Amino acid sequence: MHKTSKWLLGIVGLLIGLVWLFPFYLILVNSFKTPKGIFASVLRFPDPATTANYGDSFRALNFLGSLTNSLIITVAGVLLIIFASSMGAYALQRNHSKLSGGILMLFISAMLIPFQSVMIPLTAMFGKVHMLNMVGLVIMYLGFQCSLSIFLYQGTLNSIPMAMDEAAEIEGATKWQTFFKVIFPMLSPITVTVAILNIIAIWNDYLLPSLVLPQSQYTIPLQMFNFFGEYTKQWHLALAGLALSILPVILFYLFAQRYIIKGVTDGAVK
Amino acid sequence: MVEINLEHIYKKYSGNDKYSVSDFNLHAKDGEFIFFIGPSGCGKSTILRMIAGLEEITKGEFKMDGKVMNEAAPKDRGIAMVFQNYALYPHMTVFDNMAFGLNIRKNDKADTKRRVEEAATILGLNDFLQRKPAALSGGQRQRVALGRAIVREANLFLLDEPLSNLDAKLRVNMRTEIAKLHQRLGTNMIYVTHDQIEAMTMADRIVIMDVGKVQQIGTPFELYNKPKNKFVAGFIGSPAMNFFPGKLVGNQFINDDGVAVVVPEGQLKVLADKGYADKPLTMGIRPEDIHAEQVALDTFADAIIDANIQVSELLGADSMLYSRTGKVDFIAQVDARDYHKPGDNIKLALEMSKAHYFDNETDLTIL
Numbered sequence: 001m002h003k004t005s006k007w008l009l010g011i012v013g014l015l016i017g018l019v020w021l022f023p024f025y026l027i028l029v030n031s032f033k034t035p036k037g038i039f040a041s042v043l044r045f046p047d048p049a050t051t052a053n054y055g056d057s058f059r060a061l062n063f064l065g066s067l068t069n070s071l072i073i074t075v076a077g078v079l080l081i082i083f084a085s086s087m088g089a090y091a092l093q094r095n096h097s098k099l100s101g102g103i104l105m106l107f108i109s110a111m112l113i114p115f116q117s118v119m120i121p122l123t124a125m126f127g128k129v130h131m132l133n134m135v136g137l138v139i140m141y142l143g144f145q146c147s148l149s150i151f152l153y154q155g156t157l158n159s160i161p162m163a164m165d166e167a168a169e170i171e172g173a174t175k176w177q178t179f180f181k182v183i184f185p186m187l188s189p190i191t192v193t194v195a196i197l198n199i200i201a202i203w204n205d206y207l208l209p210s211l212v213l214p215q216s217q218y219t220i221p222l223q224m225f226n227f228f229g230e231y232t233k234q235w236h237l238a239l240a241g242l243a244l245s246i247l248p249v250i251l252f253y254l255f256a257q258r259y260i261i262k263g264v265t266d267g268a269v270k
Numbered sequence: 271m272v273e274i275n276l277e278h279i280y281k282k283y284s285g286n287d288k289y290s291v292s293d294f295n296l297h298a299k300d301g302e303f304i305f306f307i308g309p310s311g312c313g314k315s316t317i318l319r320m321i322a323g324l325e326e327i328t329k330g331e332f333k334m335d336g337k338v339m340n341e342a343a344p345k346d347r348g349i350a351m352v353f354q355n356y357a358l359y360p361h362m363t364v365f366d367n368m369a370f371g372l373n374i375r376k377n378d379k380a381d382t383k384r385r386v387e388e389a390a391t392i393l394g395l396n397d398f399l400q401r402k403p404a405a406l407s408g409g410q411r412q413r414v415a416l417g418r419a420i421v422r423e424a425n426l427f428l429l430d431e432p433l434s435n436l437d438a439k440l441r442v443n444m445r446t447e448i449a450k451l452h453q454r455l456g457t458n459m460i461y462v463t464h465d466q467i468e469a470m471t472m473a474d475r476i477v478i479m480d481v482g483k484v485q486q487i488g489t490p491f492e493l494y495n496k497p498k499n500k501f502v503a504g505f506i507g508s509p510a511m512n513f514f515p516g517k518l519v520g521n522q523f524i525n526d527d528g529v530a531v532v533v534p535e536g537q538l539k540v541l542a543d544k545g546y547a548d549k550p551l552t553m554g555i556r557p558e559d560i561h562a563e564q565v566a567l568d569t570f571a572d573a574i575i576d577a578n579i580q581v582s583e584l585l586g587a588d589s590m591l592y593s594r595t596g597k598v599d600f601i602a603q604v605d606a607r608d609y610h611k612p613g614d615n616i617k618l619a620l621e622m623s624k625a626h627y628f629d630n631e632t633d634l635t636i637l
Contacts, residue, residue, distance in 0.1 A: 161355055161357065163353040163354075163355055163357035164357050164359070166322075166324050166344075166351075166353070166357070167351065167353060167357035167418075168359075168370070168374075169324070169344050169345065170322060170323075170324075170344045170345065170349060170350065170351050170371075171345070171350075171370055171371030171374055171418075171422070172345035172371055172374045172375050173345075173370075173374050177374060181370075181374075182359055185359075185361040186359075186360060186361060188361075
């Protein structure tokens with residue numbers, strides 16, 4: 001019985017896994033087909049297979065340029081979010097005044113405001129101060145993403161005893177040293193989580209950059225839209241482009257996997 | 271090495287209308303090992319934290335070598351502190367944990383290394399310097415916390431219930447180690463605990479506190495033998511002192527529970543001189559001063575009480591008789607050979623020369 005249920009569980013897991021992987025299969029398989037091949041059958045393996053899509057897409061996307069733009073925006077945004085929200089959460093959590101409680105509630109309630117309701121006035125405001133560019137976009141991300149990140153950091157800080165700060169203070173550390181040498185390293189599991197959430201959100205974002213960025217600073221998702229004209233959709237190039245754009249995120253995940261799993265299991269056993 | 275003065279120290283937390291600590295006075299001499307003990311919430315940790323500079327002093331002066339230190343930052347007080355939960359930095363090795371304070375102060379690298387290694391030798395941590403705290407046992411972590419304090423070469427060590435997270439056996443070992451450490455370093459140490467055995471075995475002097483007030487300051491011997499009031503008498507000693515309410519009639523201490531024992535002449539004279547003849551008072555006697563063996567019953571024939579055994583515990587050399595006379599419960603610590611079963615009615619002798627007397631209104635010791 002025990003063995004059968006294990007098998008059953010395995011099969012169900014496998015099926016769910018396949019459902020998840022199916023879109024990736026579609027992207028990969030079709031990115032090696034000619035337009036004709038795609039319309040002949042979406043599911044079939046490419047025959048004949050071509051790698052030309054990748055080359056064409058690479059050029060059409062101005063891949064190196066848009067990759068650089070995506071990287072700059074994502075890296076700058078995520079670093080800024082980690083820096084600001086970890087320090088903000090630390091200040092709010094360690095300072096037990098009513099004001100801190102109020103500010104924290106404000107951050108949390110800000111998570112409930114739908115982005116679409118503020119995007120037009122926001123872009124108008126940034127336009128007035130000539131900030132409709134990468135810098136403006138990074139600042140907007142900082143504002144939008146901080147709430148969740150502060151919330152996450154705050155939860156972890158709750159479990160770090162005050163004695164840590166006090167021990168460092170007695171040993172002569174300033175508030176900055178205490179935070180960066182003692183507290184921040186202890187936050188690394190949640191920092192990885194915060195980084196992943198934000199990297200995915202910013203890397204994949206289409207709407208906000210489309211409102212803010214000039215064409216010269218287009219990110220990969222924006223460039224991708226070039227393949228979808230009013231009358232033609234170049235699926236073969238779009239899918240090859242998608243495969244290219246997913247690659248950095250997957251590389252990051254492989255690199256960070258160790259920390260993600262550590263973050264999940266840390267503290268489970270005392 | 272440093273002299274510490276705490277003068278009329280008061281502490282009130284914001285939002286609290288009562289003082290958590292009031293009129294606390296202490297003069298600690300050079301190299302003294304002082305213990306703060308008392309029940310939970312008595313203010314002992316608060317005072318330690320005020321000395322450390324982690325809490326503000328509401329009123330009063332804290333002086334080190336005559337200099338007022340109320341406003342000095344913790345780092346400028348020359349103190350090292352060992353926390354109850356050790357507060358080791360989990361991402362640093364044992365070496366880095368111990369070197370942290372010196373590195374922050376930009377101490378010479380070679381000197382830091384020498385000091386950490388010296389402290390590690392004292393504490394037997396040499397083989398663990400490259401490990402992280404998570405890979406250490408509780409006792410080893412405790413040692414690292416001590417090491418961190420030693421490395422700093424501070425003038426004053428503050429220890430906040432440092433052994434309370436250890437198991438009983440390890441606690442006894444660490445107690446000896448801390449006592450040795452104090453002898454070796456000769457540094458002033460202030461140690462907060464609620465474990466009176468720790469205090470009695472290690473302290474030069476003990477400060478015993480209750481509800482934010484000092485009840486008595488003295489050597490372990492003084493606190494045990496000359497308690498200032500009923501609280502101290504009841505707190506120091508394990509099991510606690512027994513109290514019998516009653517009054518003096520003639521040369522006897524009697525009460526409604528059938529206690530009628532002769533008070534020694536010397537005690538009687540002092541009590542009468544202080545006006546306690548015929549006045550209600552409380553007599554206190556320690557469990558070890560109550561005897562069950564025949565020779566004691568013969569010797570103290572004029573101080574015998576009838577007792578009913580409720581519970582008895584055999585502890586090896588001794589046995590504890592949880593007894594009752596009338597409505598009063600008390601404990602007798604007798605020789606294991608005088609073990610009695612629960613339910614037995616026996617006679618017990620009080621060694622009245624060891625008795626204490628307390629005023630019923632003020633709880634102060636009369637004698």
